[in-house]
Amino acid sequence: METPMTAMVSDAAVGTDRRRSGRLRRNKKHRAQLVQREAEEGRSHERWRSELQHKLYSAKLMEALARLRLAGDGGGGGGGEEVRVVPTRGRTVRDAADRALAFAAKGRTRWSRAVLMTTANRVKLKFRRIRAGGGKGRLGVTGAGGGRWMGRKGKGKVSVGRLRGKGSAGVRRKVRELGSLVPGCRVEPMNVVLEEATDYIAALEMQVRTMSALAQLLSGGDSDAAPAAGHGHTSS
Amino acid sequence: MSSRRSRRQSASSGITDDQIADLVSRLQQLLPEIRSRRSDKVSAAMVLQETCSYIRSLHREVDDLSERLSELLATSDNAQAAIIRSLLTQ
Numbered sequence: 001m002e003t004p005m006t007a008m009v010s011d012a013a014v015g016t017d018r019r020r021s022g023r024l025r026r027n028k029k030h031r032a033q034l035v036q037r038e039a040e041e042g043r044s045h046e047r048w049r050s051e052l053q054h055k056l057y058s059a060k061l062m063e064a065l066a067r068l069r070l071a072g073d074g075g076g077g078g079g080g081e082e083v084r085v086v087p088t089r090g091r092t093v094r095d096a097a098d099r100a101l102a103f104a105a106k107g108r109t110r111w112s113r114a115v116l117m118t119t120a121n122r123v124k125l126k127f128r129r130i131r132a133g134g135g136k137g138r139l140g141v142t143g144a145g146g147g148r149w150m151g152r153k154g155k156g157k158v159s160v161g162r163l164r165g166k167g168s169a170g171v172r173r174k175v176r177e178l179g180s181l182v183p184g185c186r187v188e189p190m191n192v193v194l195e196e197a198t199d200y201i202a203a204l205e206m207q208v209r210t211m212s213a214l215a216q217l218l219s220g221g222d223s224d225a226a227p228a229a230g231h232g233h234t235s236s
Numbered sequence: 237m238s239s240r241r242s243r244r245q246s247a248s249s250g251i252t253d254d255q256i257a258d259l260v261s262r263l264q265q266l267l268p269e270i271r272s273r274r275s276d277k278v279s280a281a282m283v284l285q286e287t288c289s290y291i292r293s294l295h296r297e298v299d300d301l302s303e304r305l306s307e308l309l310a311t312s313d314n315a316q317a318a319i320i321r322s323l324l325t326q
Contacts, residue, residue, distance in 0.1 A: 045266060062319060089306035094299055171256075174284035181291045191251050194259035197287060201266050204294040211301040218308040 048202035053104065058210045060100040101207050109199050110192070114184025256280075263287055 047053060098115050105112035172190070179185040179193045182200045257280070264283045267290055 090299065090303035093302035093306045093309070097298065097302055170281045171284065174281055174288070177288050178284060178291075181288060181295075189251060191255055191259055194256070194263060197291070198259070198263055198266065201263075201287070201291060201294070204291070204298065208294060208297050208301065211298065211305060215301055215304050215308060218305070 045198075045202045048199075048206040054206065054210060057100060057104045057206060058214065060103060061097055061210060061214065064096040064100050097207060097211060101203055105199075105203060109196055110184045110188065111182050111196050111200050112203075118183070260284070 102112035102115035107113050107116070175190050175193050178197050179188060182193065182196050185193045185196050188196070260280045260283050264278060267283070267286050269286060269290075
């Protein structure tokens with residue numbers, strides 16, 4: 001009977017073992033650093049696929065959505081004071097979902113921090129930047145340190161076609177384009193953008209899974225047997 | 237100028253070609269289309285292009301889903317019943 005925390009840790013340990021055998025031969029001197037960095041950084045794809053993350057996110061999402069004033073019920077009679085919140089209902093839901101997703105990332109990635117900071121808390125932003133100079137520096141070190149080394153070569157190792165120098169114009173342009181898609185990555189160096197994009201894609205996939213499960217649940221479907229949802233009835 | 241900049245970048249931050257290639261191949265594993273094709277001759281630019289379009293399609297999907305959810309949540313009794321139901325079945 002494992003607690004979710006233990007499950008996550010053992011997950012990381014197993015992953016570390018599997019990769020350690022491949023990596024040790026090349027990076028003997030960085031061994032200790034390596035293991036620690038791996039555990040810290042987390043394989044984004046597996047992290048966002050874990051059941052725990054799914055449950056956490058869906059709970060957060062439902063809580064956030066329940067708090068939104070979407071219905072024109074008796075409480076929100078005036079359109080005057082709620083103007084800010086109701087530009088488009090879909091947009092509000094989307095923003096709430098993105099915020100919940102960024103929150104689920106626990107601020108370990110740049111995009112999550114950027115999303116959390118560009119919400120309606122613009123007034124607090126000034127103070128947050130000043131005060132979080134030290135805090136963000138700490139987080140930044142973890143993120144950058146994790147990004148500089150990545151040792152994951154899965155079993156199906158596919159090699160990319162030779163890059164004509166990392167600064168090849170086409171590649172650079174594409175990375176820039178990618179950076180404009182991922183929040184908070186417009187002026188970051190290439191490896192940061194790629195790393196963030198990896199995590200961002202995995203997170204988005206989880207978001208889509210969760211939201212579609214939720215939509216199915218709400219539309220009154222018999223989603224008890226939904227395979228990917230596991231929304232209400234996983235027993236772990 | 238650009239070559240000078242990239243050289244300086246590599247000197248100061250130690251971003252190597254290998255690192256970039258590794259990151260790109262890692263990204264490639266995530267993409268649904270390229271992974272199924274199993275071709276080893278995928279260029280980095282193509283991977284990045286696929287990544288961009290994949291992210292855009294994910295964004296679109298999230299937008300559609302949030303539209304749907306907003307409509308579903310608008311009927312408050314429906315939402316409350318469903319939320320209560322899901323809480324009970326946990």
